[in-house]
Amino acid sequence: MYKFSRRQFLQTSALAAAAATSGSAGGLFAAENSSSSAPKGGNEKLSFCVVGVRGQGTGHIGNLLKLRDDADIVAICDVDQKYGNLRCDEVERATGKRPKYYQDIRKMLENKGIDCVSMAIPNHWHALASIWAMQAGKDVYIEKPVSHNVSEGRRMVETARKYNRICQTGTQCRTMKANRDAMDFIHKGGIGEVKVARGFCYKPRNSIGPVGQYDIPNHLDYNIWCGPAPARKTSPYKGIEALGWAPHYDWHWRWETGNGDLGNQGIHQMDLCRWALGVDTLAHGVVSYGGRFGYTDAGTTPNTQVIVLDYGPKTLVFEVRGLKTEGYKEAGGVGIYVEGTDGYFVTTGYTTGEAVLKDGSKKEFAGGRYEEHHANFIKAVRTRKKEDLNADILDGHLSSALCHLGNISYRLGQPMATAGALDRLKAAKLGDLAQDTLDRTIEHLLQNNVKLDGDSPFQCGEFLTFDPRTETFPGNAKATELCTREYRKGFEVPAAGKV
Numbered sequence: 001m002y003k004f005s006r007r008q009f010l011q012t013s014a015l016a017a018a019a020a021t022s023g024s025a026g027g028l029f030a031a032e033n034s035s036s037s038a039p040k041g042g043n044e045k046l047s048f049c050v051v052g053v054r055g056q057g058t059g060h061i062g063n064l065l066k067l068r069d070d071a072d073i074v075a076i077c078d079v080d081q082k083y084g085n086l087r088c089d090e091v092e093r094a095t096g097k098r099p100k101y102y103q104d105i106r107k108m109l110e111n112k113g114i115d116c117v118s119m120a121i122p123n124h125w126h127a128l129a130s131i132w133a134m135q136a137g138k139d140v141y142i143e144k145p146v147s148h149n150v151s152e153g154r155r156m157v158e159t160a161r162k163y164n165r166i167c168q169t170g171t172q173c174r175t176m177k178a179n180r181d182a183m184d185f186i187h188k189g190g191i192g193e194v195k196v197a198r199g200f201c202y203k204p205r206n207s208i209g210p211v212g213q214y215d216i217p218n219h220l221d222y223n224i225w226c227g228p229a230p231a232r233k234t235s236p237y238k239g240i241e242a243l244g245w246a247p248h249y250d251w252h253w254r255w256e257t258g259n260g261d262l263g264n265q266g267i268h269q270m271d272l273c274r275w276a277l278g279v280d281t282l283a284h285g286v287v288s289y290g291g292r293f294g295y296t297d298a299g300t301t302p303n304t305q306v307i308v309l310d311y312g313p314k315t316l317v318f319e320v321r322g323l324k325t326e327g328y329k330e331a332g333g334v335g336i337y338v339e340g341t342d343g344y345f346v347t348t349g350y351t352t353g354e355a356v357l358k359d360g361s362k363k364e365f366a367g368g369r370y371e372e373h374h375a376n377f378i379k380a381v382r383t384r385k386k387e388d389l390n391a392d393i394l395d396g397h398l399s400s401a402l403c404h405l406g407n408i409s410y411r412l413g414q415p416m417a418t419a420g421a422l423d424r425l426k427a428a429k430l431g432d433l434a435q436d437t438l439d440r441t442i443e444h445l446l447q448n449n450v451k452l453d454g455d456s457p458f459q460c461g462e463f464l465t466f467d468p469r470t471e472t473f474p475g476n477a478k479a480t481e482l483c484t485r486e487y488r489k490g491f492e493v494p495a496a497g498k499v
Contacts, residue, residue, distance in 0.1 A: 046381060049075035049114045051105060051129065052121035053087040054248050056143055056170075060118045061087060063371040065094055070378050075114055077102040082219040103221055105129055109136040116381060118374070119143060120170070124229045124257045127152035127493050130393075134165040135499075139381045141374065143170035144267040145259060145400035146393060148228075150471055151484035152493050153397030153404075159499040160386070160393050168377040168389050169396025171271045175376050176368030178351045180390075183275050185345075185363065191355055192342030196433065197276045198317045199269035201261050202333035205322035208250045209238045211298040228491040229256045237298035253299035255411070260301030261320045263403040269336050269347075270318055271391075271399035276338045276345070277314050282401055282468040285310035287428055288410040289421050289438070289460035293450045294323050302459075304445065306437055307406030308430055310463075315430075317437055318406065323448040330354070405466060408473075408482045413461030418442055418452055421460035428463035 048071050050060050057078070064071045073091050076099045078084035084101050092098040102108035108117075109132055117133045118141040119126070130142045140160075146169050147153035160167040173179050186194060213234040216222040226232060237250050252258035262270070290305035303322030308315065319328075327333045335347035343357035351368040373390065380388040418438070425434040445452060452458055464479050466472075473479035487493060 045070060045072040046115045046378060047072050047074045047113055048116050048118055049073075049077055049099075049102075049108055049111075050087070051077040051108070051117055051119040052143075053078045054080060054083045056120035057118075058087070059370065060120055060141070060374070061091060063374040064118065065091070066371045067375055067378065068095065071116075071374070072097075073099050075100045075102060075108060075111065077105055077108045077117075079103060079221045079225045080217075080219055082217075104224060105132070109133060109138065112137070114138060116141065116377075122225075122251050122257050123259055123263060124148045124251075125227050127156055128228050128491060130156050130167065131159045131494065131499060134159045134163050134167065137163075137165075139166040139377075141168045141170065141377050142393075142396070144271075144396065145263045145403055146396035147400050147404070148257075148259065149482070149484050150401045150404045151496070153393075153400050154471060155494055155496070155499055157394050157397050158496075159494075162499055164384070166377070166380045166384070166386060166389065167393035167396075168373070168380070169391040169393060169399075170373070171268055171391045171396065171399065172370055172373040173268050173272055173350070174275070174391040174395070175373040176351050178353050178365040178367050179272065179275075179347075181367075182345055182347075182353050182355070182365040185355060185365075186276055186338060186340070187278055190343075190363070191338065191340030191345055191357065194277060194338055194340045195313060196315050196317065196339040197273035198319070198328070198331075198337040198339070199266065199273045200319050200321075200328050200331055200333065200335055200337070201264075201266040201269060202319070202321040202325050202327060203261060203265055204324060205253070205261065205303050207295040207297040208253055208299050209297055211236050212238065214238045226488070228485075228487045228493060231488055250299075253301050253303075255300050258301060259403060259407060260305065261303070261322060262305060262307065262318065262406055263400065265334060266318060266320055267400060267403055269334065270316075270402050271395070272336045272347070273316050273318070273338070274399050274402060276336065277311065277316060279311055279314065280398065282398060282471065283309035283311050283316070283405065283466060284468065285428070285463055285465050286405040286409045287425065287430070287434075287461055287463040288406045289413065289458070290320070290410060290441075291457040291459050293445060293457065294448060301407075302410060304441065305406070305410060306441055307403075307409070308425075308428075308434055308437070309402055309405065310428075310430070315433060316402070317433065319437065319441070321444060323444070323450075325444055325447075401471070404483070405464075408479055409461035409464050410459065411461070411482065412464075412479060413459045415457060415459050418458055421458065424460055424462060430463075 288307045290302040305320040307318040330346045338345040345355045347353040355363045
């Protein structure tokens with residue numbers, strides 16, 4: 001179990017560092033910056049703008065302050081003037097130089113003196129902001145999940161390759177020594193043949209309050225905040241008008257801006273599971289079930305969800321639990337559990353894990369610091385080699401898209417009794433693995449006094465066949481339609497071949 005959350009760690013480190021020291025939108029930048037820039041010399045600092053600084057972005061600032069021999073934070077961009085200027089103040093206190101503040105990312109991208117952007121913004125902005133930045137000649141560090149839907153991730157890969165940009169995904173676990181050593185051990189047969197990887201996101205999530213029409217503070221440009229999502233004059237949930245970083249977190253729990261905890265915390269463990277399985281494509285099929293239990297609020301994403309991804313001889317199972325629960329074996333509340341023929345591997349923390357073999361012997365793995373992921377990005381920016389990245393945008397796309405596949409199956413599901421869900425899982429020939437996971441999910445809900453009957457909000461999707469080559473659902477127009485979205489004019493993510 002973890003002593004404190006990763007987000008708490010990043011915020012603490014950032015504040016401590018500061019105290020101690022269709023293509024039309026893409027066309028905004030494409031024509032002028034189609035050629036790649038040469039790497040800066042080894043002694044010349046890279047100029048950074050941190051975009052989105054109310055939550056995770058404070059961790060980005062903290063990391064870059066620790067890497068100030070290589071990185072210079074010359075700009076801060078945030079739609080919220082209050083928090084953007086607050087972070088400028090903190091960087092100035094730490095470095096003696098005040099970054100330039102931008103409220104509109106488009107204005108910031110016009111600044112040719114900025115080499116790199118490091119972005120921690122809402123999910124619905126990840127793809128468009130990254131594409132614009134790469135077209136404007138910037139290298140990009142983008143938080144997870146890299147996209148809001150399947151199509152966006154592929155467009156980001158296309159953009160990075162076309163413009164020869166370096167694009168790092170914010171799946172920091174890929175850089176941790178503990179995980180890198182463990183994956184090398186697994187891939188070399190350390191726990192035998194691996195056929196199942198389980199990921200867990202057991203994090204209590206409270207109600208975000210009733211849906212309503214809440215006013216927007218005058219220091220926040222809500223039009224830009226909405227970006228590619230449907231435009232609103234007021235917020236459907238109360239949090240956005242409150243002070244502090246946490247209320248801005250509630251966008252995760254609405255489909256138009258977020259992807260639920262599967263695409264929030266869960267993407268880290270989804271990525272580790274895919275890495276452990278050794279698969280470099282998307283799955284051949286997916287099924288998901290769950291619901292939003294325990295309260296009725298403005299949230300639309302499930303707070304309890306199970307996803308089963310079919311890789312033929314290999315299976316990836318992911319579980320999200322937002323109600324009170326015990327952890328899964330040694331993995332605790334957040335982690336992965338990889339089952340092999342000769343033993344298993346389990347993460348015991350963000351920078352620790354162990355392999356337990358059938359003969360009773362154990363092998364422990366440890367090590368890693370969060371700023372190392374930004375350091376890895378800086379290295380690749382200098383060498384101009386995407387192969388130097390620990391989490392290239394392609395890996396980010398594949399792992400993020402697995403989350404999106406699970407959400408598509410769930411969203412196309414229907415409310416039903418749990419017995420009906422079990423019949424669907426059996427029809428998909430997912431075996432004892434699926435039944436065991438369903439049984440544990442039902443037990444968990446009953447322990448939280450959730451009444452499961454024919455009128456319950458329990459929702460189960462059908463098993464959907466997916467084509468990893470075309471990244472579509474053959475013969476299923478509704479599912480394929482959810483691989484993208486309708487964009488607001490002026491904020492369109494380019495279509496295939498239009499980046």
